[in-house]
Amino acid sequence: MLKKLLIANRGEIAVRVIKTAKALGYRTVAVYSEADAKAMHVELADEAVCIGPAQVSASYLNSDSILEAARKTGADCIHPGYGFLSENSTFANACKDAGLVFVGPPASAIELMGSKRRSKIAMQEAGVPVVPGYEGNNASDDELIAAAKDIGYPLMIKASAGGGGRGMRLVESESELADNIKRARSESKQAFGDDELILEKAVIEPRHVEIQVFADRHGNAVYLGERDCSVQRRHQKVVEEAPSPFVTPELRQAMGEAAVKAALACNYEGAGTVEFLVDKHRNFYFLEMNTRLQVEHPVTELITGQDLVAWQLTVAEGRELPLTQDEIQLNGHAIEVRLYAEDPAHGFTPETGPLYAFEPAEGEGLRYDTGVRSGDSITPHYDPMLAKVIAWGQNRDEARRRLIRALEDTTVFGVTTNRHFLSRIIADDTFGAGEATTAFLQQAFSEDPSLQPQTLDIRQLALAACVLDHGIAGQSAWSNAPATMTPIKLESGDATVELLVTRSGNRLTFNMGETRHTLVLESQRDGLLCIIDNGVRQTCQYHRQGDSLYLQAFGQSWSVRDVTHQPAQGAGGAGSGRIQATMDGAIIDVLVEAGQSVRQGDTLVILEAMKMEHPVKADRDGIVGEVHAGKGDQVKRRQLLVEISASETAEQESNA
Structure with missing residues (x-):
């Protein structure tokens, strides 16, 4: 009888396995990286052991650390989940050698089915239908090119050790074959440490x-x-x-x-x-x-x-x-x-x-x-x-x-x-x-x-403006307050729009150019706004975080930034001086500090994303105010990185 299960994984699959194991009476052990110290699977397990830093190669793929966690907690079996070490025959054997039950198939089955070439041969011998192709021992470029003539086009090149579409290429004609073989080998070697390929007749739209x-x-x-x-x-x-x-x-x-x-x-x-x-x-x-x-x-x-x-x-x-x-x-x-x-x-x-x-x-x-x-x-x-x-x-x-x-x-x-x-x-x-x-x-x-990039309609913008209308203080204030007109400026994606809000009691009218929309406010509390829109009662959930506002209603979700009180663009095409990240990524260098003079177009920060470096530049002349990001920080698209205030010279030129 097994008693204590270690889950060699993270996230939802670790949570999933822990729940069933606990329901069946097993004690459970979670493993986690330093980045996952407060993760849900760590809190749900009876015990948890840190196995290394955030990098998967040093934590969730570190079989020695996982086996040591099993030893120190007295676990007698290991569930690998999926991904990571789940289809690693060496890890399955290591569990066996350590006296642990691997909750999965024998290492021999993992090894056989981990090779597309060997598994396909085994399936042919077992009488299982396979796609016609080439899976011979000699998988040189010349041999594959020769085999392709017998298979015919279109055909698929596949990495023998592959999965998830890596090392896979659809080839429509002979002229495309040699280059795609080269690219598939390179991808396969990089992803799986093995550049062995097979060919298969393409099954179109299967x-x-x-x-x-x-x-x-x-x-x-x-x-x-x-x-x-x-x-x-x-x-x-x-x-x-x-x-x-x-x-x-x-x-x-x-x-x-x-x-x-x-x-x-x-x-x-x-x-x-x-x-x-x-x-x-x-x-x-x-x-x-x-x-x-x-x-x-x-x-x-x-x-x-x-x-x-x-x-x-x-x-x-x-x-x-x-x-x-x-x-x-x-x-x-x-x-x-x-x-x-x-x-x-x-x-x-x-x-x-x-x-x-x-x-x-x-x-x-x-x-x-x-x-x-x-x-x-x-x-x-x-x-x-x-x-x-x-x-x-x-x-x-x-x-x-x-x-x-x-x-x-x-x-x-x-x-x-x-x-x-x-x-x-x-x-x-x-x-x-x-x-x-x-x-x-x-x-x-x-x-x-x-x-396609989301384009907000007047109703979505009106709901955002409802939440951001600083005059709203409660239902009693709506009915007693005098009529007011308030401009609200919202940024959504790369677009900025301005609405004029006319409020009379709990009735709000929003004008955006020639477009008009009216809402009646019913209540607002704890992130929930209740409105009447064209005679229909609706609710809207929202969350404010700084100048960002997140909303959900009508089965849709969207977000805006409140830029009502941010300075307008300066003369000569100069921007607001609020320099934002252009995409999700990591800050690999910060080239300025507070108090430094900069010119429009100067590089302020270098952002690394998708394995490329992206310079983030000043959108105006001025003086660096606050720097909100440091080297090594992970940032999100549109996150504020640097603020630039206009210099006295720039202000004088603008006023002139």
């Missing part, structure tokens, strides 16, 4: 369908339905659902039986996922096997009613699987999306910074797997996923409606997220009809409004 399998050491193996992961961006999964709207009962059985063959062929134990490509004629081909728990496992749990982490622990203890194949039933439909701190309108660049508020929506059939809370910070050290949002329904449309509402009603203040992008996908007619393939986002969604 479905990406995966089968959840489980096996025990007694020779039992089952499949628990399928998951459709066809909606992808750059080979990264965006939406996962179970069951697949494309898979028939007959196809489900055929794929399930093939997946079980794959598991038995490598003497598998525990949870695994066999991924297939399915063409438009419902022919399916082995893609790869993930020898761990998948990110998208919650959709399988919701339609089967089973806890897959509990199953993993059952198998790890040497017991038989909880159910036979005939006892596994599928019920309803589940859809999962990954809510990220990222900006879809700027190339999905990751967002970092504080989470002033994170409040998941509540409702029937909703599940959130998360490792963050209000008050936490999203750091640049790790994946910026905030939560997996999962909705279950009796049917697919019910699950879709619930998921759209969950995304619209989840409150996130402080970082930009992809939730509007996600809700637009789920509401899309092509997705709704169950017709989305792996080409869907690129072909049919690339011009979607959720991928």
